[in-house]
Amino acid sequence: MREVWPVTAVRKAESTVMASLPEGTLMQRAAAGLEKVAADLLVKHFGGVYGRSVLLLTGMGDNGGDALFAGARLAGRGAAVRAVQILGSRRHEGGHKALRMAGGRFISPEDVGYHDLVLDGVTGIGGRPGLPIEAVNRLRKVRAGVTVAVDVPSGVNVDTGEAVGQAVHAEHTVTFGCLKPAHVTGPASELCGEIHLVDIGIGRALRHGDSVLSVPEESDIAEWVRRPGPADDKYTRGVAGIAAGSTRYPGAPLLAAAGAQAGPAGMIRFAGDQWRQVVSRHPSIVATPGIEEAGRVQAWLAGPGTGTGPRALKTLEHVLEAEVPTVLDADALTLVAKHSRLLAGRRAPLVLTPHDREYERLYGSPPEGDRASSALALASRLNAVVLLKGHRTIVADPDGSVYANPTGTPDLATAGSGDTLAGLLVSLLASGLGGGRAAAAAAYLHGLAGEFAARDGRPATAEDLGDALRDAVASVRTP
Numbered sequence: 001m002r003e004v005w006p007v008t009a010v011r012k013a014e015s016t017v018m019a020s021l022p023e024g025t026l027m028q029r030a031a032a033g034l035e036k037v038a039a040d041l042l043v044k045h046f047g048g049v050y051g052r053s054v055l056l057l058t059g060m061g062d063n064g065g066d067a068l069f070a071g072a073r074l075a076g077r078g079a080a081v082r083a084v085q086i087l088g089s090r091r092h093e094g095g096h097k098a099l100r101m102a103g104g105r106f107i108s109p110e111d112v113g114y115h116d117l118v119l120d121g122v123t124g125i126g127g128r129p130g131l132p133i134e135a136v137n138r139l140r141k142v143r144a145g146v147t148v149a150v151d152v153p154s155g156v157n158v159d160t161g162e163a164v165g166q167a168v169h170a171e172h173t174v175t176f177g178c179l180k181p182a183h184v185t186g187p188a189s190e191l192c193g194e195i196h197l198v199d200i201g202i203g204r205a206l207r208h209g210d211s212v213l214s215v216p217e218e219s220d221i222a223e224w225v226r227r228p229g230p231a232d233d234k235y236t237r238g239v240a241g242i243a244a245g246s247t248r249y250p251g252a253p254l255l256a257a258a259g260a261q262a263g264p265a266g267m268i269r270f271a272g273d274q275w276r277q278v279v280s281r282h283p284s285i286v287a288t289p290g291i292e293e294a295g296r297v298q299a300w301l302a303g304p305g306t307g308t309g310p311r312a313l314k315t316l317e318h319v320l321e322a323e324v325p326t327v328l329d330a331d332a333l334t335l336v337a338k339h340s341r342l343l344a345g346r347r348a349p350l351v352l353t354p355h356d357r358e359y360e361r362l363y364g365s366p367p368e369g370d371r372a373s374s375a376l377a378l379a380s381r382l383n384a385v386v387l388l389k390g391h392r393t394i395v396a397d398p399d400g401s402v403y404a405n406p407t408g409t410p411d412l413a414t415a416g417s418g419d420t421l422a423g424l425l426v427s428l429l430a431s432g433l434g435g436g437r438a439a440a441a442a443a444y445l446h447g448l449a450g451e452f453a454a455r456d457g458r459p460a461t462a463e464d465l466g467d468a469l470r471d472a473v474a475s476v477r478t479p
């Protein structure tokens with residue numbers, strides 16, 4: 001798991017570590033890490049460092065200092081380095097001097113044009129979101145072979161991942177000490193490109209309790225997705241139940257079932273009108289038309305394609321009465337938004353999987369730019385794990401932990417894709433995984449499955465995701 005810290009925690013750690021180091025040490029470590037990434041990119045894209053043109057964009061703070069010191073190092077290796085002040089008039093004196101001594105030059109904003117490599121050191125963790133218009137106009141003139149953001153792309157809100165107005169769009173971001181929210185959530189994460197984390201020695205001073213987000217890694221998912229052991233039978237692996245579908249939406253149950261089949265449960269039960277179709281597509285599923293005769297399960301999924309009529313409401317009441325871990329998706333979310341009594345006094349774990357419009361129905365207002373806080377607010381209010389869908393799906397647990405999903409592709413924005421996610425999720429819950437981890441694992445594997453299904457530009461539909469989910473599970477299990 002990679003932890004993500006907000007600016008206040010980074011500043012606190014920095015000052016703790018700085019107290020025992022000569023002044024400027026951390027900046028030199030940052031500049032060394034930045035230079036390495038920049039030099040590697042120059043070699044990769046342009047064949048070498050010597051003679052290549054590098055432009056440093058600076059502002060008034062230490063972010064510009066990092067860029068200037070890294071630029072001085074590149075100038076020492078023969079790159080033609082220029083620096084331009086994009087924001088304000090105050091400059092980083094130490095960095096300025098180092099660049100001048102190394103043969104770098106300072107140019108006026110009118111003279112910027114194309115450069116092989118651009119280092120964006122306008123603002124870092126001291127940046128307030130929304131750059132002044134003068135800075136934006138100056139940035140517009142810059143043309144780059146490759147853009148590398150120093151710490152974060154300038155213009156973003158570092159702590160929320162929002163990108164207000166014009167922000168720098170980088171292909172690479174070199175960050176220092178730890179990940180910050182802008183790297184993993186919201187539109188800012190799209191502006192970062194590939195993230196390079198440079199260890200500057202502040203890790204030991206970062207307190208676990210101050211971390212605001214966690215990013216699951218492949219090894220976490222491999223550990224969380226239970227594998228059957230010698231003593232297992234189909235029941236001990238967990239039985240997942242799916243209550244889905246209606247004559248209006250007959251496809252949703254099949255897609256949810258396909259998602260569940262890729263999960264760790266030993267058996268799947270199905271209740272709904274499409275029980276014959278489900279069995280004919282998935283003969284291993286035990287299916288009945290009505291929920292009353294469905295049998296016992298360790299976790300229920302309710303909602304995909306059920307509609308919101310009286311029959312769907314009755315089915316949902318039955319599912320919730322079972323008091324087993326439950327995923328509510330799609331129409332079930334609309335129903336609990338309408339009938340708040342449904343969740344009153346509930347004790348068994350609950351996972352809700354809203355997209356933004358469903359979130360609005362449940363919370364009363366749409367998610368804010370700070371999606372992690374929005375997900376957490378709903379999770380706390382309803383005492384349920386909330387999986388807030390989107391480009392970087394967020395999972396918030398009412399215990400306060402929040403996960404940012406690192407996988408996925410916009411190709412997943414296709415009808416029925418959420419049904420397969422919900423199916424996988426109920427299987428993970430049935431296997432005994434807690435709600436937060438089950439939701440985080442489902443989002444991770446679903447995102448990976450989307451990437452697999454859409455590989456090499458292949459058009460992907462939800463029908464492809466069942467097989468792709470199996471490939472995703474296999475791939476996280478392959479070291």
Ligand SMILES: NC(=O)C1=CN([C@@H]2O[C@H](COP(=O)(O)OP(=O)(O)OC[C@H]3O[C@@H](n4cnc5c(N)ncnc54)[C@H](OP(=O)(O)O)[C@@H]3O)[C@@H](O)[C@H]2O)[C@@H](O)CC1
Pocket residue numbers: 010011014026027028030059060061062063064065066087088122123124125126127128129130131132150151152176177200202
């Ligand atoms: N912490 C660490 O461990 C280490 C940190 N290091 C580096 O330091 C960076 C942080 O540096 P920093 O604190 O000097 O702030 P930085 O982001 O350069 O800019 C602040 C200046 O910009 C201005 N300004 C901001 N937004 C604005 C806006 N929208 N519009 C207008 N002005 C705006 C702001 O103005 P003010 O808010 O004062 O009015 C202030 O003058 C960090 O990201 C990393 O690169 C590494 O060297 C080593 C270890």
Ligand SMILES: Nc1ncnc2c1ncn2[C@@H]1O[C@H](COP(=O)(O)OP(=O)(O)O)[C@@H](O)[C@H]1O
Pocket residue numbers: 330355389390391392393408409410411412413414415416417418419420421446
């Ligand atoms: N732009 C996007 N980038 C990445 N993933 C996306 C994007 N838009 C949607 N998704 C994912 O696609 C799925 C869509 O689910 P949902 O909206 O419930 O679809 P449906 O109701 O048709 O099944 C979610 O997992 C969501 O995170």
Ligand SMILES: [K+]
Pocket residue numbers: 063120121122123124149150151152153154
């Ligand atoms: K920056």
